[in-house]
Amino acid sequence: MEEKHCPICGQALPIDAKFCNKCGAKQVDIQQVNDAKTVVPPVRPEVSFFGAIKDMFKRLFTIKGCSSRSEYWYAQLFLFICLTLAQSILIYAHHSLVHVYGDLFAAKCIMGVISLIFGFFMVVEFCLTFRRLHDSDMSGGFLWLLLVPICGFIVMIVLLCLPTKTGGYMRFGDYIKPSLTANVIGLLLTAFLAIAFFRTHFVFLYHYNYVYDNDNHVVIEKHGKHDEDINIDFFG
Numbered sequence: 001m002e003e004k005h006c007p008i009c010g011q012a013l014p015i016d017a018k019f020c021n022k023c024g025a026k027q028v029d030i031q032q033v034n035d036a037k038t039v040v041p042p043v044r045p046e047v048s049f050f051g052a053i054k055d056m057f058k059r060l061f062t063i064k065g066c067s068s069r070s071e072y073w074y075a076q077l078f079l080f081i082c083l084t085l086a087q088s089i090l091i092y093a094h095h096s097l098v099h100v101y102g103d104l105f106a107a108k109c110i111m112g113v114i115s116l117i118f119g120f121f122m123v124v125e126f127c128l129t130f131r132r133l134h135d136s137d138m139s140g141g142f143l144w145l146l147l148v149p150i151c152g153f154i155v156m157i158v159l160l161c162l163p164t165k166t167g168g169y170m171r172f173g174d175y176i177k178p179s180l181t182a183n184v185i186g187l188l189l190t191a192f193l194a195i196a197f198f199r200t201h202f203v204f205l206y207h208y209n210y211v212y213d214n215d216n217h218v219v220i221e222k223h224g225k226h227d228e229d230i231n232i233d234f235f236g
Contacts, residue, residue, distance in 0.1 A: 049074045056128060058177075061186025063127050065176035066135035066169045072160065075128055079121050090114045112198055119193030123186050132160050137168035 003012050004027070011022040019026055047055070052074035059065065067075075093110040130140035142159060145152040178186075 047071050047074070049077070053078050056124065059127070059131070059175075060124050060178065060183075061127055062176060062178035062182045063130035063140055064178075064182075065131055065173050066164075067128055067131035068135055068164050069132070069161070072128060072132040072135075079125060082117070083121060086114050086117050112194075115194040115198040116190070118197050119190040119195075122193050123189045127186070129160065134172040135164050135168045136162040137165040137171060 004015055004017070011020050013020060013027065017027050047068060047070050052071040055067070055071055056075045056078070059067075090111065093114075126143075129143060133140050133142055136159065138159065142156070145156050145159075148155075
């Protein structure tokens with residue numbers, strides 16, 4: 001016969017006893033305890049490409065919760081396409097506006113937009129990767145592996161390809177709506193990265209490739225067989 005013991009006095013009792021026959025303490029139903037320990041994981045439906053993009057935009061700036069493997073890689077494909085298009089626009093705009101039309105101010109404006117897009121996607125990428133690691137029941141701290149040259153990147157790719165684990169969304173939660181604080185921090189990081197990228201491109205690239213002619217108020221290109229005058233005000 002199965003039995004249990006009273007947690008108060010230690011008296012042996014039948015498994016279905018409601019009260020202790022020695023001290024009178026009320027007993028906990030063993031079946032209720034077992035039911036509480038048995039947690040049925042939620043069923044996660046298959047996500048489509050557009051469904052993954054929609055989910056990504058709903059949770060742009062939060063590292064809480066999980067993103068499944070399909071959600072992550074669909075979003076990666078979308079980000080890759082967008083960044084490739086942005087890079088193509090940057091190259092075309094740089095050549096057309098600076099070398100053809102000599103309009104550096106317009107080139108700066110285009111570069112500002114591209115920098116903003118770059119910063120935005122960098123922050124989204126960070127949050128998305130954090131949630132993918134959670135989905136595999138791992139801490140987002142594994143992102144530090146990216147600081148290890150080559151090997152760290154390879155290990156991260158392997159980790160990001162791991163399947164969903166029940167312990168992940170039981171531990172970190174499945175879908176968690178971004179808080180106001182998370183959105184504010186995300187926007188600030190986006191602005192910081194955009195400014196950093198913008199200044200890096202214009203300060204370093206133009207500093208090492210062009211020299212300003214104070215007498216003629218033009219920018220002279222340093223490289224090439226012949227120095228080429230670009231009739232623009234570099235500081236305008």
